[in-house]
Amino acid sequence: MFHSNHGTRRSAAAVRSSTSGGLEGGGVGSPAASSASEGSSFRPSASTFWLLLHGLCCLISLFLGFRFSRLIFVLLFSNTIYTYTTTTTTTITSTRTETLTVSFPLTHTPPIETAVKPNNSAIELSDKMLNQGSSHSQVVVGRHGIRIRPWPHPDPTEVMRAHQIIVRVQQEQRKWYGVKSPRPLIVITPTYARTFQALHLTGLIHCLRNVPYPVTWIVVEAGGVTNETASLLARSRVQFLHIPFHEKMPVEWAERHLTENRMRLLGLRVIRERNMDGIVLFADDSNVHSLDLFDEIQKVQWMGSVSVGILAHSGGPDRTLLTEDEKLNPPIPVQGPACNSSGHLIGWHTFNSIPYSEKSATFVGESATVLPGKMEWSGFVFNARMIWKEAEEGRPEWVKDLDKIGENGEEIESPLALVNDASFVEPLGDCGKKVMLWWMRVEARADSKFPPGWIIDPPLEIVVPSKRTPWQESDDLAGGKLEQDDRRFTRPKSRSSSKRKNTLPGQDN
């Protein structure tokens, strides 16, 4: 920037100084000699002596490549020399340049003489300053060494400390500029033990662990409390409440949605009983959440709504071709609030499920598109005080009492059933424009098996053939059970199994 452009004028200055350098070298040589023999400049023999000395000094300067006059002064007058070594150069610094008031032309001898006296006085002054000690600046002009430590690489403890500093600084930043007075979160998740549960719950556990607010997780399990879920929750390091739900999860999707709604209501009743405070959020175990969501929902007053991205494609090739209209206005796979230009809620964006209606899945695990409900619960958040029994101060009248909901046995499709007037719902996430969570339903068939706790114990009874097996028998068999040990599981049993090799199933012996 600034200093790099110095080059143009510095080179000009350098040219000028180099031409005067020789003169200076010679000129300074003279005071040293003249101090010894004063008044000698008028004798003619002295002038040739000066000329010779000047020439000699010029030659020496040329040879060394720098003004060695400083060196002379350093050796003669100063008692402090700083020396540093680098890998490339050996450098010597000079003392304060105040001692070297030089640059006078050699052609006029009188000026040399007059210049000598102030020179000497300057030297005396500088000596006095050197002796003053503490007030004297240690900073000198000139070439310095480049200090490099012997092992110029990062030290791991220091790197760790630096990271801890950064973490603390960011914490402070969040405290000042982030959400003021953050409220704790109450997360309600309906779940049940099945093959994909570990996959879904692991993702959700890790998400909740990273939320920077206190989280209470209410896990409602269909079919009662099972060891599967309990073991996953115990390892989660999230504060949780494991609530059993008396029904088992049905196999049909439509039934499953209704059962899940009932499970969520149970969760709400738990909150109501215990008067838990905070913001209630419905996190389905198969949904994926962004951490921004948790910062955004802190803004909710009573009831808010966020946009949910609907990922209904299950990857199957049975997607209908887009119509012309759809190509121009592609359908947005989002469910959420819709606002007018002034930011007020005017309606709801729903997922257009018509293209999928013929091929939607009815059974869990069917390889067809799973459709979401009209309004997913996960898109709504509300203040826990809204469902408290006691009429909270400031609690709006448009909220229905929780006990009255569902008492006639009616099904609750969406959280909008909790309120009398849906227009009071606050649209969050920049009025629904920001999608911070995604709905996705990936499940295996209801009868699919998985190792309990995902621990393979005892070793497999069902063995899987490795591809390149030396045993010839594999060619004779076509799809039946093969009793050849996988190399990974070779054990003392292998001898017995090799015996078993000879007695193949399906072959009577």
Next chain:
Amino acid sequence: MGVKSWILPLLLLQILFGKFGIAELDQHTERISGSAGDVLEDDPVGRLKVFVYELPLKYNKKIVGRDPRCLNHMFAAEIFMHRFLLTSPVRTLNPEEADWFYTPVYTTCDLTPNGLPLPFKSPRVMRSAIQFISTNWPYWNRTEGADHFFLVPHDFGACFHYQEEKAIQRGILPLLKKATLVQTFGQENHVCLKEGSIIIPPYAPPQKMQAHMITPDTPRSIFVYFRGLFYDVGNDPEGGYYARGARASLWENFKNNPLFDISTEHPTTYYEDMQRAVFCLCPLGWAPWSPRLVEGVVFGCIPVIIADDIVLPFADAIPWEEIGVFVAEKDVPNLDTILTNIPIDVILRKQRLLANPSMKQAMLFPQPAQPGDAFHQILNGLARKLPHDKSIYLKPGERTLNWTAGPKGDLKPW
């Protein structure tokens, strides 16, 4: 009834917590308490009177007219100070009641094609201006300039040279021996820093910095940040001369360190990156001062000052030791150890002090001027030097200034 009995304590607790929360959060900026901090908010109006000499336009307007780049470079403070004083309430049109006299002469506006100021004519320009005011008004001769102040924002102030050795050789212009100098250069025990000078920050364009602000909740994830030269290959190819070898030492020791984001690039996101960094290095270059200090303060990045014996701007009003980290040039190889060993409370406190808006304001030269900005700090500094000692008024016949001192080239008229 039983429920109500514990709702009340619950509510009380909420109120208490709420109160603490609010008080805590309000204190995310910290005021430097005591004499130093309050001084930043002093209002100079009413405490001093400044008379602005009317110089012929060739000393100011015409110079800027010839090269308007002068309004954007880091030495533009001299121009903006003039404009500020013309319309400021401290200005007086009656020189008899003035405490301070200002000479609007722009000595740092003779630019090379690259935009760098050439100081070769500056002594003559200054001399010519002083000659003008001394012949047309009696106030210079009355005190030989002891109640006059001048802005000399160039590299080495009134030594009028960019090369340190030459600047030291020249020394401060002899005519300015008694005047108060307002300059950016400050180094202890240096020829070019005179007793009683006011050190100011270099000019940084406030609108440009404002345009690159990012939200303060963006987490600071860079530990140490620096962009600039380490070796000045054009002028000092060997290294060791530029920045007294400190910048080269920085590069050699920390180029492989993941905590140090240092390079010579010119990114467009320079200001944004500074706002994402915890520490910003401000090493010396050819001169000890640098605009990085201003940028660090404005963007809340703790400045790490690597310049021995430097005198920082408004040092009597801003407690720089509490805001920045000072590292001796000889300690540069251990910079990572030094920075990681600073206790976290100290770092957080420094960030709180930096977040103080009056601190940022004191470093800037906004147009139009705002209360607490650098213009006002300069006036505060001048006001603190009042009242003038009676001895500055010369008795008739008493003369100390040597009008013919200095190199012969300076004596040529301009």
